[in-house]
Amino acid sequence: MQKSISKLLAALSAILLCSAIYAAEDSGINIRHLSNEQNIIDLQPAGRYLLLPVEDEAVEGKVYLVQDNVTISHGLNIRLARKKVDYYVPVDLSAFHGRKLQMEIQAVPASSVCWDHISFADEFEMQTSPEPAYHHIPPYGWMNDPNGMFYQDGVYHLYYQYNPYGCTWGNLHWGHSTSTDLVHWKHVGAPLAPDAWGYIFSGSCVVDCHNTSGFGENAVAAFYTSSKPTRWTDCQAQSIAFSTDGGYTFDKYESNPVLISDLKDFRDPKVFWYAPGKHWVMVLAAGQEMHIYSSSNLIDWKFESAFGEGQGAHGGVWECPDLVELEVEGTGEKKWVLICNINPGGPFGGSATQYFVGSFNGKRFVNEFPEETKWMDWGKDNYATVTWSNAPDGRCIAIGWMSNWQYQNQLPVFGYRGANTIARELSLYEQDGEVYLKSGPVKEMDAARSLVTEKKPFPVSGMDCKKDYCLPEDGVFEIELTFRNHGAEKFGIVFSNHDGESVKMYCDASKGKFAMDRTESGNVDFSVDFPVVTCAPVPENDELSLRIFFDRTSVEIFGNGGEFVMTNLVFPSSPYTGIGFYADRGAFDVTSFKVYRID
Numbered sequence: 001m002q003k004s005i006s007k008l009l010a011a012l013s014a015i016l017l018c019s020a021i022y023a024a025e026d027s028g029i030n031i032r033h034l035s036n037e038q039n040i041i042d043l044q045p046a047g048r049y050l051l052l053p054v055e056d057e058a059v060e061g062k063v064y065l066v067q068d069n070v071t072i073s074h075g076l077n078i079r080l081a082r083k084k085v086d087y088y089v090p091v092d093l094s095a096f097h098g099r100k101l102q103m104e105i106q107a108v109p110a111s112s113v114c115w116d117h118i119s120f121a122d123e124f125e126m127q128t129s130p131e132p133a134y135h136h137i138p139p140y141g142w143m144n145d146p147n148g149m150f151y152q153d154g155v156y157h158l159y160y161q162y163n164p165y166g167c168t169w170g171n172l173h174w175g176h177s178t179s180t181d182l183v184h185w186k187h188v189g190a191p192l193a194p195d196a197w198g199y200i201f202s203g204s205c206v207v208d209c210h211n212t213s214g215f216g217e218n219a220v221a222a223f224y225t226s227s228k229p230t231r232w233t234d235c236q237a238q239s240i241a242f243s244t245d246g247g248y249t250f251d252k253y254e255s256n257p258v259l260i261s262d263l264k265d266f267r268d269p270k271v272f273w274y275a276p277g278k279h280w281v282m283v284l285a286a287g288q289e290m291h292i293y294s295s296s297n298l299i300d301w302k303f304e305s306a307f308g309e310g311q312g313a314h315g316g317v318w319e320c321p322d323l324v325e326l327e328v329e330g331t332g333e334k335k336w337v338l339i340c341n342i343n344p345g346g347p348f349g350g351s352a353t354q355y356f357v358g359s360f361n362g363k364r365f366v367n368e369f370p371e372e373t374k375w376m377d378w379g380k381d382n383y384a385t386v387t388w389s390n391a392p393d394g395r396c397i398a399i400g401w402m403s404n405w406q407y408q409n410q411l412p413v414f415g416y417r418g419a420n421t422i423a424r425e426l427s428l429y430e431q432d433g434e435v436y437l438k439s440g441p442v443k444e445m446d447a448a449r450s451l452v453t454e455k456k457p458f459p460v461s462g463m464d465c466k467k468d469y470c471l472p473e474d475g476v477f478e479i480e481l482t483f484r485n486h487g488a489e490k491f492g493i494v495f496s497n498h499d500g501e502s503v504k505m506y507c508d509a510s511k512g513k514f515a516m517d518r519t520e521s522g523n524v525d526f527s528v529d530f531p532v533v534t535c536a537p538v539p540e541n542d543e544l545s546l547r548i549f550f551d552r553t554s555v556e557i558f559g560n561g562g563e564f565v566m567t568n569l570v571f572p573s574s575p576y577t578g579i580g581f582y583a584d585r586g587a588f589d590v591t592s593f594k595v596y597r598i599d
């Protein structure tokens, strides 16, 4: 009897096993768990993508592709879902269609929920929300710094630090988007992926018009930092890739990296042509300095000088440099601006962009105004700002990453993390013997707007802030305001929604500052570093003009034609549709009031 029962059980389990194998073979996915959190997936690709379930808070697992018992990919770091699935990321297997493949997954326990949710699909689309309407974001996944921007044949190319395998930092590729007007962006791929030398960190592109490199006339050369974790620390070196199809696909140079060092922080090459010396220049972030190199062929680089000791802010590592020559408005005189991103050490904590104004002779930069630390943006969310190479008509156009390293991995958004600022035109102006950067929205933003509300000038006095709910319902607009102060100590604007959340802005005439307060702007609890008041110095003057761009989760304020700029993220429960004004002691006039929709 006993024997026949065990025979029956064996037969049953054989049937069950067969059906399991049948199901697995049918789905093209068979998962085996080994010891020590080691797993093997046998794959018969039955769709373009293998969808892997991710949990943002999970510890990273290591994923390798294996063919004929040989590892054929670099390890992807993926937060495979252990307790719950937040979303899926695609691994593109189109190159292996119809062929057997294996995947080795390390450091993911067999008890994780991910194993029940792996599948094939021919299409992949991720819902992203809340989504800005006119700011560039990645198609899905993580984005940080803008990289390698260049202009060619009517197209602005924008690359960016991209993780296509999760919404947190890791697996750095260069994602790629294009635009013909700096407002509407199209995702066109991710042409640079991690390789034997590591992640593809930030860098720049140049158009090699005269084929100095031998990569081809008008070839696009991309310079990036190869960053590889070693047993001790990251190993950073500079590498090159080149494109002969206008930046859509790249071949990596066969003898990368081309510039090495024993420094721990050695990255973010910005390359440009120095016409007077007829040579290329590379500026590199090296610890808390910027190092300048020169080259005649883009491949061999000679160290020229270091800049930084005793200059500007040093509260953190210097990153993402840029060096551009600009005219000082109304003088005909030109000066060089060294853009220097720093993390941490920004004026309101975390990351920020400082700059130096001075001279450059092709080899050495000299800061002509060393007394004062100059900040490019007085908000908390403008970082890694760099400019377009080869921009038309001598324009100098910059763009930043609209976030802060203090809380970027916690932002309360879904399906992506990271947005860019709007593109900004840079120029210089003089004030009280100092020279400062001015950054205004590019003129293309004007073409994208249409007037929806205009009010006649009106006076404001007293603290009673009457609200008018006249702002677009979708939270996507620009508001242009001018003010004339009549002795008010402080005059302010409150943007509010029907959920009792608000963003306050005020000008404190007695202290010479303009401030934005986001402490009650909506969801501020995801990080202790998020609720802040940011301030910009403003000259004593009774006139003030503001262009303020709202785009659901961001506020960008351009004051006095771009003489001060403030960029801050906000996460309101509903759009701010109300606006009110108040004056603390005294009165002021709102001399113009215009609201625009942005296309």
Ligand code: FRU
Pocket (backbone or CB within 6 Å): 144, 145, 161, 172, 201, 202, 203, 225, 267, 268, 319, 320, 384
């Ligand atoms: C700046 C930065 C760069 C580096 C990149 C890595 O935000 O730290 O220095 O190249 O991000 O993603």
